[in-house]
Amino acid sequence: MTKTVIxxxxxxxxxxxxxxxxxxLDDVKARGKLNCGVTTGLVGFAAPDxxxxxxxxxxxxxxxxxxxxxxxxxxxxxxxxTGKTRFTAxxxxxxDVLARNTTWTFSRDTDLKFDFVGVNYYDGQGFMVPxxxxxxxxxxxxxxxxxxxxxxxxxxxxxxxxxxxxxSYQPVPIETNAEAQQQYLNGACxxxxxxxxxxxxxxxxxxxxxxxxxxxxxxxxxxLGPLVRHGDNxxxxxVRWTFYALVAAEEYGITSAxxxxxxxxxxxxxxxxxxxxxxxxxxxxxxxxxxxxAAIAAGGNYGELFEKNIGENTPIGLSRGLNAQWTDxxxxxxxxxx
Amino acid sequence: MSDTHQQxxxxxxxSMIPESEPPLGEAGAIKWMRANLFSSxxxxxxxxxALTALxxxxxxFLPWIVNGVWDAPSIRECREILxxxxxxxxxxxxxxxxxxxxxxxxxxxxxxxxxxxxLLLFVAIAPVLFSKVFPKQILIxxxxxxxxxYFLIWGGSILIPIFxxxxxxxxxxxxxxxxxxxxxxxxxxxxxxxxxxxxxTGFIAVDGVLxxxxxxxxxxxxxxxxxxLGTVCVSLSIPFGIALALGRQSxxxxxxxxxxxxxxxxxxxxxxxxxxxxxxxxxxxxxxGTNFDLILRVIIMITMFASAYIxxxxxxxxxxxxNGQYEAGDSLxxxxxxxxxxxxxxxxxxxxxPGIVNVSVGLFKDTTxxxxxxxxxxxxxxxxxxxxxxxxxxxxxELLGFAALLFFVVCYGISQYSQWLERQLQTDHx
Numbered sequence: 057m058t059k060t061v062i063x064x065x066x067x068x069x070x071x072x073x074x075x076x077x078x079x080x081l082d083d084v085k086a087r088g089k090l091n092c093g094v095t096t097g098l099v100g101f102a103a104p105d106x107x108x109x110x111x112x113x114x115x116x117x118x119x120x121x122x123x124x125x126x127x128x129x130x131x132x133x134x135x136x137x138t139g140k141t142r143f144t145a146x147x148x149x150x151x152d153v154l155a156r157n158t159t160w161t162f163s164r165d166t167d168l169k170f171d172f173v174g175v176n177y178y179d180g181q182g183f184m185v186p187x188x189x190x191x192x193x194x195x196x197x198x199x200x201x202x203x204x205x206x207x208x209x210x211x212x213x214x215x216x217x218x219x220x221x222x223x224s225y226q227p228v229p230i231e232t233n234a235e236a237q238q239q240y241l242n243g244a245c246x247x248x249x250x251x252x253x254x255x256x257x258x259x260x261x262x263x264x265x266x267x268x269x270x271x272x273x274x275x276x277x278x279x280l281g282p283l284v285r286h287g288d289n290x291x292x293x294x295v296r297w298t299f300y301a302l303v304a305a306e307e308y309g310i311t312s313a314x315x316x317x318x319x320x321x322x323x324x325x326x327x328x329x330x331x332x333x334x335x336x337x338x339x340x341x342x343x344x345x346x347x348x349x350a351a352i353a354a355g356g357n358y359g360e361l362f363e364k365n366i367g368e369n370t371p372i373g374l375s376r377g378l379n380a381q382w383t384d385x386x387x388x389x390x391x392x393x394x
Numbered sequence: 395m396s397d398t399h400q401q402x403x404x405x406x407x408x409s410m411i412p413e414s415e416p417p418l419g420e421a422g423a424i425k426w427m428r429a430n431l432f433s434s435x436x437x438x439x440x441x442x443x444a445l446t447a448l449x450x451x452x453x454x455f456l457p458w459i460v461n462g463v464w465d466a467p468s469i470r471e472c473r474e475i476l477x478x479x480x481x482x483x484x485x486x487x488x489x490x491x492x493x494x495x496x497x498x499x500x501x502x503x504x505x506x507x508x509x510x511x512x513l514l515l516f517v518a519i520a521p522v523l524f525s526k527v528f529p530k531q532i533l534i535x536x537x538x539x540x541x542x543x544y545f546l547i548w549g550g551s552i553l554i555p556i557f558x559x560x561x562x563x564x565x566x567x568x569x570x571x572x573x574x575x576x577x578x579x580x581x582x583x584x585x586x587x588x589x590x591x592x593x594x595t596g597f598i599a600v601d602g603v604l605x606x607x608x609x610x611x612x613x614x615x616x617x618x619x620x621x622x623l624g625t626v627c628v629s630l631s632i633p634f635g636i637a638l639a640l641g642r643q644s645x646x647x648x649x650x651x652x653x654x655x656x657x658x659x660x661x662x663x664x665x666x667x668x669x670x671x672x673x674x675x676x677x678x679x680x681x682x683g684t685n686f687d688l689i690l691r692v693i694i695m696i697t698m699f700a701s702a703y704i705x706x707x708x709x710x711x712x713x714x715x716x717n718g719q720y721e722a723g724d725s726l727x728x729x730x731x732x733x734x735x736x737x738x739x740x741x742x743x744x745x746x747x748p749g750i751v752n753v754s755v756g757l758f759k760d761t762t763x764x765x766x767x768x769x770x771x772x773x774x775x776x777x778x779x780x781x782x783x784x785x786x787x788x789x790x791x792e793l794l795g796f797a798a799l800l801f802f803v804v805c806y807g808i809s810q811y812s813q814w815l816e817r818q819l820q821t822d823h824x
Contacts, residue, residue: 096768097782104779106489108498136768136778144674234781234790261788263473371470371784 080152080284080291081342084125089133092118093151096136099257100366100374101157110134114155116361117176117282117299120351121153124298124343129354143168146285153295155282157253159209169286173296176281176358178378178387180274181213182252184259187267189246194273198223203236203245205229210250213276233258251278253366253374260371294341301330301348304390305357307381312356319349329393337393358388458482468785486789487796490780494796497615497770498779504549504607508618511546514539515625523811526818547622550608551601561591577731611689615770617800622689623771624758624804627696631757632750634697635704636743640734642709653705660702666763668695673767692764700757707749711742744819751812755805772797 084090094102094114102112110118110132119129135151146154147169157179158164160172185191194217204211206229218225228245230236237258240248248255252274259265282299284292305311308327310318319331328334332345341347355361359381366374380386418424432438461481465488466472472483487494496505518539521532541555565588573580614622641653660668672691680686715738723733743750765774776793780786786793 095782096765096770096774096778097780099782099784099787103782103784104498105783106493108493136770138766138768140670140766141674141768144678148674148678234777237788238790257787260784261469371787 080288081125081294084152088126089131090118090122090125090153091133091135091151092121093135093137093142093145093154093156094118095156096138098157099260100253100370100372102134102155104134111365113177113361113365114157114282116355116365117155117302118153119354120302121295121298123350123354124301124347125294127344127350129350143170146170146283149285152291153282153284157280158283160279160281160283164283170283171286171289171292172281172283173292174281174299175279175387176299177253177279179251179253179278179280180378181210181249181276181278182255182274183271184240184248184255184268185246185271187269191271194271194275195221195223197225197247199225200246201226201228201244203228203230203239203248205233205236205250206231209276214249217275237261253372256366256374257372260373290342294343297341298348298351300390301351301393302358302361303381303388304330304393305348305352306359306388307383307390310352310357311360312353315349315353319346326393335394454480464488469788482792483789484792486780486786486792490786493616493775493780494772494793495616496618497613497775499613499615500609500618501607501613504609507546507549507606511543512618512621514542514546523815545606547614547618548609548611549606551603551605553598553603557592557595557598561588561595564588564591611687614689616775617772619689619764619769619771620758620761620801621804623693623696623761623764624754626693627700627761628754628757630693630697631700631704634701635708635750636739638701638705639708639712642705643712656698657702657705660698661706665696665699665760666766668699669763669767671695688769692767692769696757696761700753703753703757704750707753708742708746710749711744711746712738714745715741747812747816747819751808755808758805758808759801772800 094110094112097103098112098114100113102110102114104110115134118132118134122132123129135145137145137151137154137156142154142156142158143164145151154170155176157177159179160175164170165172183194183197185197191197197218202214202225204214204227211227214225214227225247228239230239233250233254236248236250239245241262248258250258252270255270259268259270262268282295284295304326308324308330310327310330315331318327319333321333322328325334329337331349332338332347336345338345338347344350356364359376362374362376362379363369366372368375376384376386378387380388382389415421416425419428431441457480459482461476461479462484463472463475463481464484466475466483466485467489469483469486472485476483492502492505496502496508500508517532518536521528521530521536538559541559544558545552545555565584568587569580569584571580572583638653638657641649642657644650644653669692672695673688676686676691719737719741720733723737728736762771762773764771765777768774768778770778776797780793781789
């Protein structure tokens with residue numbers, strides 16, 4: 057009897073979840089708010105400021121999607137998620153899109169039944185050492201003691217890298233980034249390794265950031281991107297093309313400053329199509345013709361978001377690197393808008 | 395003895411020797427130091443070691459406090475102001491105090507509401523904690539307090555807490571009408587009546603009737619959330635714990651086994667697992683769109699957890715009573731409820747006080763675990779938004795020290811009170 061009830065509940069829940077998943081766009085429009093999953097706080101990527109307003113690189117994606125769908129970049133309900141709760145929050149329908157510096161991997165895409173819509177930050181594991189150590193390449197780290205977070209992929213990557221290069225190392229296991237910072241500064245380890253963006257943020261918090269260098273070698277691929285549930289391709293398309301609109305906007309020089317001017321009409325048909333003055337691309341997504349214009353106006357194009365939140369003029373000071381446009385030798389490449 | 399008589403004539407001395415100062419080594423500070431600090435060589439070494447340790451602690455700690463920067467927009471400015479000197483960056487506390495206390499989403503113009511609820515909490519618990527000092531009439535306010543506090547913290551229509559209260563009153567009236575015939579009839583009749591009342595009033599549209607600004611649960615945060623969870627769960631888990639402890643000792647097998655299963659299951663599972671169930675697993679079982687309040691889910695889970703522990707503490711108290719007390723109750727012709735209420739529980743609870751306080755203090759600190767299910771309690775606020783802001787990334791000691799201070803004040807207060815209470819209730823002969 058009990059079993060039947062539980063099975064019945066499960067079936068109803070699954071059916072209802074399927075029904076809800078089928079038309080996320082309608083749900084969002086009816087609600088008037090986009091439920092966007094973000095981190096509980098990561099320097100530069102997402103954190104509320106002193107007034108409780110969310111800001112950051114990932115937050116920019118949420119605001120762009122909200123602007124494209126609802127025409128209002130502030131119509132976002134930010135749902136903070138931890139590394140442990142993020143995937144259930146998305147698959148249970150509590151959030152519509154997860155923009156939480158999540159690495160795109162095979163099993164997350166297939167087994168966990170999510171769709172990664174793109175890569176908004178190409179990250180990779182790097183090394184930070186004190187300048188006094190006089191090391192300029194990771195190849196010279198033979199015999200070093202390394203602070204490493206336990207139970208992460210970084211641990212495995214590190215072992216692979218050192219074995220491949222025939223070097224030995226002494227691991228110092230640590231639990232959190234805060235702990236790593238203390239251990240590293242107290243000299244418990246020569247090297248700290250984690251994602252390069254994390255290294256930069258950690259270094260920025262040091263009293264003397266100049267005394268430490270991030271080595272040029274990147275030893276793993278960590279493509280971070282926003283993701284949605286499997287099964288609602290229309291919604292996936294909206295998030296994907298909103299993101300590409302930001303990337304394409306940078307490529308074609310559409311910024312939050314000149315967008316009104318360009319929206320009046322230009323000689324470049326691609327720009328016209330993005331901004332909705334030529335061909336009605338928005339209708340194909342089920343959105344307003346000016347969807348992309350609203351998304352870009354929300355926080356600027358991809359490059360502007362990058363510079364404002366994590367770029368070289370911020371305390372984090374990340375250079376574009378792999379995240380530059382393909383025309384500048386990076387990997388940011390938007391498919392054509394036509 | 396004998397030499398004191400040497401100057402006297404005859405056998406009896408008739409003049410007193412004038413009092414003389416004790417030898418220098420046997421009086422004042424030197425005597426005290428010799429007795430307490432340097433009574434042996436080993437103790438002398440230990441004293442010197444302790445003094446050195448104290449010196450290093452104070453010399454490290456004092457400049458950190460004294461040089462502390464209280465006004466700066468970011469940690470980098472802090473360091474510029476300090477200019478290489480040792481000093482804490484307390485500016486983070488002055489800038490983000492509101493987020494530490496109330497969370498980052500609670501509307502700042504109505505901070506006075508939870509603050510008022512906090513002050514009223516003292517008025518409400520005073521007659522419970524110090525029953526001899528305060529008049530009994532304040533207990534009426536204590537009974538009303540949960541509804542007032544709910545209205546102040548969550549806001550919304552005043553009809554919601556009023557209906558909740560009326561439902562309880564209806565339930566109580568039904569209970570007192572039937573309890574004379576049979577306890578079970580009164581008990582279940584009361585519950586049914588209250589539920590029926592709430593079900594009926596659920597159809598009345600109350601939105602906006604005499605309403606103040608409503609704050610959704612997910613906007614609660616900071617130390618307010620810890621206080622809220624701690625107060626609600628401790629006060630709910632004591633009655634549940636008593637019921638479970640009595641149920642476990644019951645002669646009725648079904649009740650007994652339900653209680654044993656519940657207690658053993660809950661005690662065998664870590665609190666953090668229950669919290670994950672509350673936040674993650676339930677989301678799968680409930681149909682999408684059902685917004686079963688997260689704080690309510692967490693309160694239910696923590697209360698279940700705490701009542702299982704308190705039940706075991708009280709069971710210890712019950713077991714410590716000699717059998718004669720139970721038999722005395724029986725021989726007076728009291729029924730089960732009277733016997734428990736008048737004879738057994740007052741004694742058993744008195745024995746259990748240290749254990750209950752221990753569980754409460756532990757539970758209050760455990761409320762910080764909710765930060766792992768992305769609720770922004772005090773620790774969640776620090777680890778999440780504040781340390782992740784570009785301005786304050788890297789300020790650890792100041793923030794966590796502040797959190798430790800707040801928790802220490804509350805927990806130390808609770809434990810001091812319990813010691814006082816034990817002395818008050820002491821009726822045995824010394």
